[in-house]
Amino acid sequence: MDGDTLLGGEPFQLVRLRPESLARVRAWNDGEPVGDGGALARDLVMANLAQPIPPPLHAPVTTVIPVRNREVLARPATDELIIVDDASERPIPGALRRDVRGGAAAARNDGLRAARHEIVALLDSDTVPEPGWLEPLLAHFNDPEVDIVAPRIVPFEPKAPGPLSAYEARRSPLDRGEHAARVVPYGRVPFVPGAALLVRRHVRFDETFTRGGEDVELVWRTPYVRYEPASRVAHAHRTDPKAWLARRVYYGRTAAQVAKRHPGKARPLHVSPWTTAAYAALLVNQPKAALAITATATTLLARDVPPITAAELAALGSLRSGRVVANALSRHWWPLALLHPRARLAFLKSPLALLDDLAYGTGVWLGCAQHRTLDPLLPAKGWKLVRRRL
Structure with missing residues (x-):
C-alpha cells in the first residue's frame, strides 16, 4: 500500500482508494472489525488484496475418508x-x-450424500490432522459464500530421512x-489438493475424473x-524413488483432462x-x-505509479519471473527446450528438481496425447x- 493506492492482488491490479475507503482500510489495519464496510472488504478479499480473519464458528x-486396499491412518474425533x-x-x-471401484471422486461423493451434517471434512486415508486443525478451517464458514477451505499439507516426520524426504x-x-489466500488459477495459490478439504455438504466432485485431477477441477x-x-x-509423502517418479508423471497426466473442462487455466x-x-x-x-523492452514497460507503468515503484x-518483476520462464522450459516444454542452447540453461537445477520437472512434463505430454488437446x-x-477505484 502506497498512500491511497493498493498494488497487487489477482488479477494484478492498481486500486485507488476513495477517502472513505482509505479511512476504513487504515482502521482495519489498526484492528477494528469490518462493521458496515462489508462491500469494500468483500471486494478486497475477492481480489486477494486482503485476507479475512473470521471469528470462531461452532x-x-x-468426516469422510475414502479408502481402497490400504490402512486408514487417522480417524478424527468429529461428530460423525x-x-x-x-x-x-x-x-x-x-x-x-462401494461394490464397483469409482475412484476418489465417486467415493467422496458417496460420503457427502450420506453425511448428516452441513459441513464435511474430506480426508485421504494417508493423512493425519495435527491438533487444532479444524477450528481455523471451520471459522471461514461464517461467510455464506465460502464452499471449500483447504489446510496446509505438511509431511510426516520421515522414519528414515533421505534426499527424497x-x-x-x-x-x-x-x-x-505459509500464506493464506483465495484460491485462483494463476494466483499465489492456484489450486489446493484433495488430500484434505473442509466443504459444504452440497459440493460434488466430477465422477468422470477417475484417474486424478478431480480436486483441481x-x-x-x-x-x-x-x-x-x-x-x-x-501427509505420508511418497519417498520410494520409483513411486515418487510415477506420482509426478501422474500429476502431469491430469492436466489435460482438467484443461478440457477449464480451457486456458492449466x-x-x-x-x-x-x-x-x-x-x-x-x-x-x-x-x-x-533492456529496451523493460525500459519501455517501466515508462508506461510510471504513468500510474511512482517511478521507483x-x-x-x-x-525486478521480470527478474523474478525468470523462475516461471525456466519452469515452463524445463517442465511443459522440455522436449523443445533441449533443442535450444540458451533454453538449456533452464535445466541447471538440482538433480531431484530436474527429475521432478521432467517427470511432470512427460505426464503432461502423455495426457495431451490421451485426451487429444494441446491446451496445457x-x-x-x-x-x-x-x-480500479474503490
Missing part, C-alpha cells in the same frame, strides 16, 4: 465419521461399501505455502475457495507480455532489445494491469 462436522470403501479386495468392516518437505506440490469450478495454512494436516508461462518479450529477446541473443515492478502446452495469456 458447528457439527462429518464415514469411511467409504471403494471396492477394496478385502471389505473394510463398518465402512460404506528432504526434497518433499521443501517442494511437495501438496504444500501450498472442483476448486476451479467453485466460485470461492480459501486456503488456510493455520490449519495443518500431515497453461504455463503466466507472465506479462513485456516479460515474455524480454525473455524472448534474450533467447535470440538480443540483450539490448530486452514502476522500476521495481518492471525490472500452450503459453498462458499474459496478464495486464487492471485499474
